[in-house]
Amino acid sequence: MYVLDEPTTGLHFADVDRLTQVLHHLVDLGNSVIVIEHNLDVVRNADYVIDMGYEGGAKGGQIIAQGTPEEVAETHKETKSYTGYYLEKQL
Structure with a gap:
């Protein structure tokens, strides 16, 4: 590993x-x-992507989105994933 x-x-x-x-x-x-x-x-x-958020520090540490990059991009509106938002523009 x-x-x-x-x-x-x-x-x-x-x-x-x-x-x-x-x-x-x-x-x-x-x-x-x-x-x-x-x-x-x-x-x-x-x-596989595990998006930790929502912010850094005390506001972070939660799994807000997970799945393939395409799945994270597709669900960003529901999950409020910054990663998904920007992935959607690139995929």
Whole structure:
């Protein structure tokens, strides 16, 4: 199992693409990969998204949306998911 916290921080866009390929390769090899990430290029390539919100700090920590990126995008109006709102624009 790999757990990565914001692995795209400071990366060039081309490197984000390469990172996404590496993450898929790790999964293809049978590994579990958990990524804490705000970069929507990475989020939209996830198999499953768990959106924690609504805000940070004391207002956060609740699961407000979960599912495939498409499911999170489709339900953003009901869940008030910021991630879903922005995913909808990219998918």
